[in-house]
Each structure stands twice: as C-alpha cells, then as structure tokens.
Amino acid sequence: METSGFNEEQLTVRDAIQKICSNYTDEYWMEHDQSGEYPHELHAALAKDGWIGIALPEELGGAGLGISEATMMLHTIAESGAGIAGAQSIHANVYATQPVAKFATPEQRQEWLPKLIRGESRTCFGVTEPNTGLETLKLRTTATRDGDTYRISGQKIWISSAQVASHMVLLARTTPLESVTKASEGLSLFYIPFDRSQPGLDLRRIPKMGGRAVDANEVFFDNYTVPASALIGAEGQGFKIVLHGMNAERCLLAGEALGLGYAALGRAAKYARERVVFGRPIGMNQGIQHPLASAFMHLEAAKLSTYHAARLYDASRTDSGVTQHAIGVACNSAKYLAAEAAFVACERAVMALGGMGYAQEYHVERYLRECFVPRIAPVSREMIMNFIGEKALGLPRSY
Ligand SMILES: Cc1cc2nc3c(=O)[nH]c(=O)nc-3n(C[C@H](O)[C@H](O)[C@H](O)COP(=O)(O)OP(=O)(O)OC[C@H]3O[C@@H](n4cnc5c(N)ncnc54)[C@H](O)[C@@H]3O)c2cc1C
Numbered sequence: 001m002e003t004s005g006f007n008e009e010q011l012t013v014r015d016a017i018q019k020i021c022s023n024y025t026d027e028y029w030m031e032h033d034q035s036g037e038y039p040h041e042l043h044a045a046l047a048k049d050g051w052i053g054i055a056l057p058e059e060l061g062g063a064g065l066g067i068s069e070a071t072m073m074l075h076t077i078a079e080s081g082a083g084i085a086g087a088q089s090i091h092a093n094v095y096a097t098q099p100v101a102k103f104a105t106p107e108q109r110q111e112w113l114p115k116l117i118r119g120e121s122r123t124c125f126g127v128t129e130p131n132t133g134l135e136t137l138k139l140r141t142t143a144t145r146d147g148d149t150y151r152i153s154g155q156k157i158w159i160s161s162a163q164v165a166s167h168m169v170l171l172a173r174t175t176p177l178e179s180v181t182k183a184s185e186g187l188s189l190f191y192i193p194f195d196r197s198q199p200g201l202d203l204r205r206i207p208k209m210g211g212r213a214v215d216a217n218e219v220f221f222d223n224y225t226v227p228a229s230a231l232i233g234a235e236g237q238g239f240k241i242v243l244h245g246m247n248a249e250r251c252l253l254a255g256e257a258l259g260l261g262y263a264a265l266g267r268a269a270k271y272a273r274e275r276v277v278f279g280r281p282i283g284m285n286q287g288i289q290h291p292l293a294s295a296f297m298h299l300e301a302a303k304l305s306t307y308h309a310a311r312l313y314d315a316s317r318t319d320s321g322v323t324q325h326a327i328g329v330a331c332n333s334a335k336y337l338a339a340e341a342a343f344v345a346c347e348r349a350v351m352a353l354g355g356m357g358y359a360q361e362y363h364v365e366r367y368l369r370e371c372f373v374p375r376i377a378p379v380s381r382e383m384i385m386n387f388i389g390e391k392a393l394g395l396p397r398s399y
Helices: 008-021 026-035 040-048 067-088 091-095 097-103 106-117 238-274 286-315 324-352 354-358 364-370 381-392
Strands: 123-126 142-146 149-160 167-173 187-193 201-205 216-227
Touching (some): 008 040, 008 067, 026 364, 067 091, 067 238, 067 364, 091 097, 142 167, 149 167, 324 354, 324 381, 354 364
Antiparallel strands (some): 167 187, 201 216
C-alpha cells in the first residue's frame, strides 16, 4: 500500500506491526485456518510490546494513541497475510474497551484495563442475539439486580474469541422493553467475568466459512451471576455508552478490509507478472490488468474514507465542532466502502490466478472467504444504506 500522507505515528505503528507480523508466515495462517487453532502467539507478541492498549490511556499502561493509529494497526495485521483471522484475535480488545475507558469509574478502569493491556486477561464482545439480529434495541438477554450481584439470562450468538476470553463486554436489558419510553433506554453495559467453570454459562462453537482460527460462538446464560460492580456507567444508559465503541469498531474493521484487499491485489499482481501463457505474462492482458487496476483505485478511495472517519473520531475528543452525527456518517460510510472494495479485490485476485486462485497454497481463496465478514458485521451493508438514507439524506426511515 502507498503510505504517503500518513502521519509519523501511523507510520511508526505500521513499521512496528509489520516487524511483529513478519514472524507469522502465510503457512502459519493457512495451517491455523485449517486446524481452527487460535493464533495465541500473535496476541501474546502484540501484548508483550504494548499494542493491545494502543488506544487506551497511558496512565493505565496504554499507548494513548487514537483510533487513527489503531486502524493502521489492524490494517497492517490483515495486510501482512494474517487477514481477518489475525486482526480478529485482538480486535474486540481494542474497540470494546473504548467505552470502558471512557465511562467506567477510575477504580474499575484500574482493575480491568492494565491486565488486558498486558495480555493477562482478554475480552469478547456480546451484543448479537439469535432472535433479534440487527434489531439490537429488542435484545432479550436480561441482567437482573439481586443484592450486590446481577443475574444474567439469555442467549448471544456469533461471539468471537469467547473460547479464549476471560471477560465479556456485555449489552443486556435491565428494564423490560414494555417499561421504557424509548427502546434505547433500559439497556446496560457490563464488563463481566466470563468463567465457564461457574454455573449458568455455556458455549457452543459455530463452524464457519472463514477466519476459522478465531472461534465464533453461541453463548448461553442461565442465571449466570456477576458482581454488581461489573456495571459500566449508569444502569439503563448502556446503548448510548456502547455506541462509543461501535463507531470505533467500524473504523477498525474498515482498516482490516483494506489490509485484506491490498494483500489480495499484491498477490494477484505478483502472479500476473510471473505467469506466462500464450508467450507473455498474463498481466500484459488488459482483461487481467484493468480489473486489478480498478480494484486498486477503489481501495485507495476507501482508504481515504477510512482514515478520514478515524480522524474525525479522534478529533471529537478535543473538538466539540465534530458532531456524533458526522462521526456516524463517516464511520459507516468507511466501513461500507472498504468492505465492498475488499470484496472486489479478493474476488478479482482469485480470478486473476485462474485455477491457482482456487488452491489453498496461493492464499487468495482464504482472503475471499474472509472478506465477507466486513460486509456482514458488525452491521450489514443494507443497514448502513438504511442509516445513510435516513441520517445523511433525510429520507423516510424504510424499516
Ligand atoms: C465472523 C463473525 C463474527 C462476529 N463477531 C461478533 C462478536 O464478536 N460479537 C457480536 O456481538 N456479534 C458478532 N457478530 C455478529 C454480527 O455483528 C451480525 O451477524 C450482524 O450484525 C448481522 O446480524 P444478523 O446475523 O442477526 O443478521 P439479521 O439481522 O438476521 O439480518 C439478515 C439479513 O437481512 C438484512 N436485513 C435485516 N433487516 C433489514 C432491513 N430493515 N433492511 C434491509 N436489510 C435488512 C441484513 O442486512 C442481513 O443481510 C459476528 C458475525 C460474524 C459473521
């Protein structure tokens, strides 16, 4: 990827992350995809050098950088060949901790975040539910106050890294939907111990298409008891609080998509330069060259959009002129554009390699399988169009 225009901090991050990722070969990622074995080594290496806390405050052991740098980190991990799997092995620890850092009490932050930054604990993110899907405000998992504990009951689905997490950032309903005036009220955010040896917590791993080194799970809570001190911020305000992390997540995932897209195009261009058919490199044919060139330009456009969104997100900390509306429009647009650009790049890379595009040893088939994730999660492309139609264009809500 062309790196002109990035600031010194972003380039320093890119350089350091490239060095760490160079220890994990394409074969490492192919084997982990095949076996489903978790890439613990990458998480440990990133934690050792302090990268899990890239966007967390320095007084807690973090690097105190912004989402612009964190996006560059996830982008670089994906682009190294680690793909979405590599990025997802730390993803939730970077973005889901943003609302924790902002809204938890100093005591809570001190108890939870330094351990996570050092890699001694790790979190997963529990929002999606099987029966409510993208209609987050209708989620049914409940947290019921009982003395100095909460009892959690309900079900989550698609929870990444739950098999290895020691904690979960959990969104659950504390006031029934029927008893609130707005559906966005009555939801609360928690940072809960996630301990399968305790009663009331069960997991089931979901076999999936790509990124198979990182587990995705169904999670079952049945009166699972957590301390009341796991609540972040005020009870009932969890939706507003979690939104703070969701815009950050859109930037990170956009970065991951970009990394995957650039990696795919790099492989396709290399193959197209070297593979000779009909007496010349296949890349000399415009039928091969132009689709790759156009995919590259779409990635470049998505790159601008992604780092613009991350810059707005970071600027809003000190510049009250940057509205949450502007951040939402920018982060959603970036996630959409990067995911679509990555999909085009990966699909064209497979086609440029012909039969070898379909062979595992050339890795682009793995990238193609993985590039669906940024299109689906954390919010689908259709829901982003709904959001932009309504919020940016002022059109009537369509759903
Ligand atoms: C690999 C992977 C990892 C994930 N990791 C996590 C995680 O760690 N934590 C977590 O909480 N979640 C996670 N998710 C869940 C992810 O965020 C959801 O899958 C995503 O939000 C879509 O929700 P759904 O699957 O329930 O889709 P549904 O809500 O069932 O929607 C299905 C389809 O219908 C479309 N649709 C629905 N309503 C409308 C409408 N009004 N207008 C237009 N189209 C509509 C959607 O766009 C989508 O294409 C992960 C998902 C995947 C695949």
